[in-house]
Amino acid sequence: MICSHILLNCAIVSGCRFKTNDLVLIVDETSSLYWSVLSVIQNGFCECKFLNSSKSVSFMAVGASPGISASCLTTAELQQHWRAVKQEIRCIKLLFEIPSARTIEQASSKYVVYQIVVIRSGSYDRERVAIERRYSDFFHLHQQLLQDFSEELEEVMLPKKKLVGNFSEENISERRVALCDYLTQLYARRYIRRTRAFIAFFTHPELKTAYDLLRGGRFSQALEVLEKALVLQRKLSTHDQALLVPTLCALVVCQRDLGDIHDAFQTGHMALPAVRRYGFTRYRAPLLEAMVDLGYKLEHPVAQLQEELIKVQNSPHGPVSLVSLKELVVQEFT
Structure with a gap:
């Protein structure tokens, strides 16, 4: 049996709440389940990393029951769970x-x-x-x-x-x-x-209002409008999570300036995967810098974030912008 080790980071939104659990599954590359997994990856529902010479498929499947463990599930049960996850993906209309x-x-x-x-x-x-x-x-x-x-x-x-x-x-x-x-x-x-014009019809006026409020220092009002816009973006942009990045970063700025350090850190963690995946180079260093600062204030471990920030700052692809996340955010919709 030919197997592959695939590390997936799935994010399926249910009522705008993210739920993740680790599952481990051994899959024959010739099986229909293997190609179902790849199909979901290719459709943008997961981030994946193929690891060399391993014998399993590991993925974080959203929607798993709390406390679920791979060790207590048979292959048939895991297949049933994955079919349910795929069905949830298809039903998002x-x-x-x-x-x-x-x-x-x-x-x-x-x-x-x-x-x-x-x-x-x-x-x-x-x-x-x-x-x-x-x-x-x-x-x-x-x-x-x-x-x-x-x-x-x-x-x-x-x-x-x-x-x-x-x-x-x-x-x-x-x-x-x-x-x-x-x-x-x-x-x-x-x-x-999936066009930008269709999505912008539902979100652009609210986003413009939010950024105007943010630039004016009215962070509480801006936060309220941004949260409303984010709900709509999540519903309309399941095919392109990159569209959420500027809004999430604006939320980080508002939450941090309002003293909601914990919420700002959590929001930043939500933005990071898309920033990495879609090559948001101008956002990556400012966001990582903000995350390190927030992590210190919360006394969270930030060694990995610091290491990533140093790598980005020393990138051979050219100099990294030195603007802060707040300076970057206020440039939107100008």
Whole structure:
């Protein structure tokens, strides 16, 4: 039997909570389970490292029962567990609701904003956040998508703008349903839901607001908006965890400045794997430096973080930016 040793670091979000347990499994490279593991790696659900001349597959599988141990599971039980994990991955889908709308009247304008809720299906979603968008935001999204997907979107119709009766309850109610259906149709197309434009529609205004607050030193308000944006990013960016890095680093800055040292350290640990994996060179040294400082304050062991920081600072690929994490974060959305 030909076997491989694969060290996987899986991260599947369930209600925005990460759950990890170590499991060890011996897998024949010709078996379907082996290729199932590789399939999940290639789809970006895991980080992996192949270790030479070993006889097992070791992986951290999210969703394992608390206290589970590889020593007490048979191969069949491990296979059953892995099938359940794969099923959880496949079931992560999103639903969209527009439960309400309100009319805003200002001195020179009057418009309707629609409340949008993004819901993770398959299980109870504890992290429900609402955002508000105008019809013009939907229109701008559609125009952006048409630039790259004009043929693919021939059957996806954005509700047309009405010249009269925009503010009647009947028209607003009809448009709520139509706009919700529009988002559902976009999300059903994989090539659309993975675009930066689609994701930015749900997160960009909130992120811009958060960074403006952060630059103004209003860390408590910025933290609240960033946490809301992060919930949406996690739901919309399961295919690309790199999109979370700037937001997580901004959260570290806010939490640290507010004195939440423990939370800042935990958030930094959440950001590090993606920073390493996706080559965020401009974030890596500032984040590691912040983590070492936070670790010292918490009296946590930081030797490995220090060693990694020194290696990054002495990298043969060129000089490393000397800016702090805070200086780097405030440059976003400028």
